[in-house]
Amino acid sequence: MNVLDVAQNSVAAGAKLIRISLEVDDARERLVLTIEDDGKGMTEETISRVTDPFYTTRTTRKVGLGLPFLKMAAEMTGGAFSIRSQPGRGTCVQAEFGLHHIDRAPVGDMASTVAGLIQCSPDIDFVYIVRAAGDRFCADTREMRAVLGDVPLSEPGVAQWIREFIEENTQPILRRSNIV
Amino acid sequence: MKSLQELAAIRDRMKQTVNTREAAHDTTRVVVGMATCGIAAGARPVLNAFTEEIARRELSGVLVTQTGCIGLCQYEPIVEITMPGQEKVTYVKMTPEKVSRVVAEHLIGGKPVTEFTIGAAAR
Numbered sequence: 001m002n003v004l005d006v007a008q009n010s011v012a013a014g015a016k017l018i019r020i021s022l023e024v025d026d027a028r029e030r031l032v033l034t035i036e037d038d039g040k041g042m043t044e045e046t047i048s049r050v051t052d053p054f055y056t057t058r059t060t061r062k063v064g065l066g067l068p069f070l071k072m073a074a075e076m077t078g079g080a081f082s083i084r085s086q087p088g089r090g091t092c093v094q095a096e097f098g099l100h101h102i103d104r105a106p107v108g109d110m111a112s113t114v115a116g117l118i119q120c121s122p123d124i125d126f127v128y129i130v131r132a133a134g135d136r137f138c139a140d141t142r143e144m145r146a147v148l149g150d151v152p153l154s155e156p157g158v159a160q161w162i163r164e165f166i167e168e169n170t171q172p173i174l175r176r177s178n179i180v
Numbered sequence: 181m182k183s184l185q186e187l188a189a190i191r192d193r194m195k196q197t198v199n200t201r202e203a204a205h206d207t208t209r210v211v212v213g214m215a216t217c218g219i220a221a222g223a224r225p226v227l228n229a230f231t232e233e234i235a236r237r238e239l240s241g242v243l244v245t246q247t248g249c250i251g252l253c254q255y256e257p258i259v260e261i262t263m264p265g266q267e268k269v270t271y272v273k274m275t276p277e278k279v280s281r282v283v284a285e286h287l288i289g290g291k292p293v294t295e296f297t298i299g300a301a302a303r
Contacts, residue, residue: 112224147184147188148187149195151191151194160231169181
């Protein structure tokens with residue numbers, strides 16, 4: 001799943017807080033990925049255009065594949081894709097994948113993705129939630145900051161710990177749900 | 181299982197180095213190209229490897245961070261290293277395996293690993 005790519009949009013939108021959640025819904029046989037931010041948001045008109053691969057806000061190239069690719073990846077597994085956004089309030093992107101569909105992209109190394117986002121955008125707060133099989137894990141950089149004081153989240157020793165913290169706590173949950 | 185308590189120990193260990201650290205312009209920056217091209221070519225494991233190696237060796241004043249597309253997608257994963265008072269060095273087609281040499285010889289020894297740089301690749 002191209003989570004990193006899509007989460008970068010939230011970073012670029014000037015978000016202060018980005019929530020990423022991965023939820024296994026066994027009853028509905030869905031894997032739900034949600035990326036929510038409090039960035040600058042989009043107008044109705046922009047929302048209707050962002051899943052067009054030939055729409056992008058950048059000026060260096062004419063294509064933008066992050067959201068179109070996520071939408072395609074979700075829909076080809078019988079899932080769904082939605083974007084809610086309000087200018088000045090933020091954006092919420094949600095992709096639902098068919099949990100056991102043969103074409104569902106592997107979840108991939110989410111611990112590295114989230115840890116990398118935190119390390120490279122140390123001024124933004126991130127909340128990462130994994131929910132599966134009745135278990136829940138939450139990593140919140142606001143809690144980490146409270147412990148760290150003036151030691152930054154970008155410090156390699158800290159970044160390394162964050163990755164292992166997420167990995168060790170989420171792997172057993174995801175493994176029990178048979179999705180990794 | 182790791183818990184937030186461990187973070188306090190890391191903080192105490194870091195505090196000594198962070199407090200004595202010189203100003204921002206004295207920081208060494210390891211910048212990994214993390215646009216779609218870089219990610220597809222394997223930039224994330226490279227970023228992980230740098231973080232791991234720098235943390236393991238407890239180097240202070242070194243920041244691992246990312247940038248967008250550098251414009252040389254065929255050479256990704258690309259890593260640019262800027263050390264205080266030195267010219268930027270651009271490493272191309274990086275792999276996690278190459279990282280320990282770059283950390284040992286360049287970040288610690290001060291001598292770039294020429295054979296991994298863009299100059300060597302373009303020849």
